[in-house]
Amino acid sequence: MRALTYLGPWNVELREVPDLHVVGDDDVVVEVKFCGICGTDLGIVSGTYPVAVPGVTLGHEASGVVAEIGPAVTEVRVGDRVVINPTPFCGRCRMCRTQRINHCVNKHGTESGVSYDGAFAGRYRTTSAFVHVVPDHISLEAAALTEPLSCVLAGVRKIRPPSLSAFTYVFGAGPLGLLYAWALSLSGLTPVVVERSPARLEFARDRLPTGTRAYASLDEARSAFFGDPKAPLDVVVDTTSVMLEPLFPELACGGTFMSIGLKRQRASIDTMLLADRSLSVIGSIDSLHGSFVEAFHLVTSGRIPTGRLVTHVLPLDDHRKGFAALGCDIAGQAMGSTDEASCKVLLTPGDGDG
Ligand SMILES: [Zn+2]
Ligand SMILES: [Zn+2]
Known part of the structure; x- marks a missing residue:
């Protein structure tokens, strides 16, 4: 063979x-x-x-x-x-x-x-x-x-949203991003997907659970989906490995950042904010x-x-x-x-x- x-x-x-x-x-x-x-x-x-x-x-x-x-x-x-x-x-x-x-x-x-x-x-x-x-x-x-x-369901089990109304974002509309959108949706959340590639965005739009949308940028997602350019980041799932550093300072108090990309990438975060804002930075595999x-x-x-x-x-x-x-x-x-x-x-x- x-x-x-x-x-x-x-x-x-x-x-x-x-x-x-x-x-x-x-x-x-x-x-x-x-x-x-x-x-x-x-x-x-x-x-x-x-x-x-x-x-x-x-x-x-x-x-x-x-x-x-x-x-x-x-x-x-x-x-x-x-x-x-x-x-x-x-x-x-x-x-x-x-x-x-x-x-x-x-x-x-x-x-x-x-x-x-x-x-x-x-x-x-x-x-x-x-x-x-x-x-x-x-x-x-x-x-x-x-x-x-x-693997996605294992990750979703680790996410403890403060409420089913939590503002939830999934970065990346590859297979894992879309499966996260579905699984989070079934768990009662209403995630929004952010994807930069126009081709992937187009493909994703037609394949999301009811009530969920995909956008080309975080700004667009916040304004168009949540009606607020400063909509809080309660739950973030990052399938791209690159969003922790830029988004960490913006996480809402009690927020969760889930990183699931297997790409070597360094991030620098302020550990004072981690405690002061009761943040969770978590990962999941398999x-x-x-x-x-x-x-x-x-x-x-x-x-x-x-x-x-x-x-x-x-x-x-x-x-x-x-x-x-x-x-x-x-x-x-x-x-x-x-x-x-x-x-x-x-x-x-x-x-x-x-
Ligand atoms: Zn795999
Ligand atoms: Zn064993």
């Missing part, structure tokens, strides 16, 4: 690797149909998120069809359409026992596609607890966004206990139309095109913005007809 292998910054290669088969009794081998390119992948490839193990197969937002099962597996059958939870946890360590499975000490790094082989490959091997059968009425494209939604199941429910119940966030579906051969659509020029070794209306880009390592 073929696998998109990480060798080092700006150095990824589509390689022929041995096919994966069941090894353990509880193993499930999935023929991968769709796997999304995540901001994490852009960070790994461009070297700004230096965590991937050289030689590893990238890709962690995947769905597919079960190809083989071990003798002890009872939950899924060969031929089942499934979504993959790429973030293993042991359930026994101190982190797992204290609600922090995303920092399980026994998972040897972060997740599949970063610390060990992921799903930009013909096949992916996991165990039965980490696949969920997708109902017939949900496409495998839409299901592939379960993992990023799970899934928390139960968030994957919650995300799966929101996808399969249609509460969050994740399939509508997909802009590109490309064969694995065209992975460079997929990365380029997200501003990551692998051949030119440059990370920049893109004029394309790109949101979630899916690659199809198998035949993509699931």
Whole structure:
């Protein structure tokens, strides 16, 4: 089978690797149909998120069809359409026992596609607890966004708004920004999205939950959405990694700034304001206990139309095109913005007809 292998910054290669088969009794081998390119992948490839193990197969937002099962597996059958939870946890360590499975000490790094082989490959091997059968009425494209939604729900759990009327802003209208808009909306808040790219803004406008809007700048959002150019910043979710320093002095008392971008970026903040204004600066990565199941429910119940966030579906051969659509020029070794209306880009390592 073929696998998109990480060798080092700006150095990824589509390689022929041995096919994966069941090894353990509880193993499930999935023929991968769709796997999304995540901001994490852009960070790994461009070297700004230096965590991937050289030689590893990238890709962690995947769905597919079960190809083989071990003798002890009872939950899924060969031929089942499934979504993959790429973030293993042991359930026994101190982190797992204290609600922090995303920092399980026994998972040897972060997740599949970063610390060990992921799903930009013909096949992916996991165990039965980490696949969920997708109902017939949900496409495998839409299901592939379960993992990023799970990360978003984990982040939303950490945000404690002072009130459901809190003035809430999401910076960036990429997949995570839009999923945050949906998840915050379902939690009762009314977020406004700020996106500088005209193409992304246009795409986002049509795909937001009822009552939510997207604007090209914070000023415009404040005036047009809240009717006040000085509208307070009660809750800010930053998917861009660059807003903490400029916005910190403006946070409303009791406000929360959530940073979820995995881009190395330094910020200088006044710690006196942190205490004096009762501010919270928080971050979030990966899934928390139960968030994957919650995300799966929101996808399969249609509460969050994740399939509508997909802009590109490309064969694995065209992975460079997929990365380029997200501003990551692998051949030119440059990370920049893109004029394309790109949101979630899916690659199809198998035949993509699931
Ligand atoms: Zn991801
Ligand atoms: Zn653990």
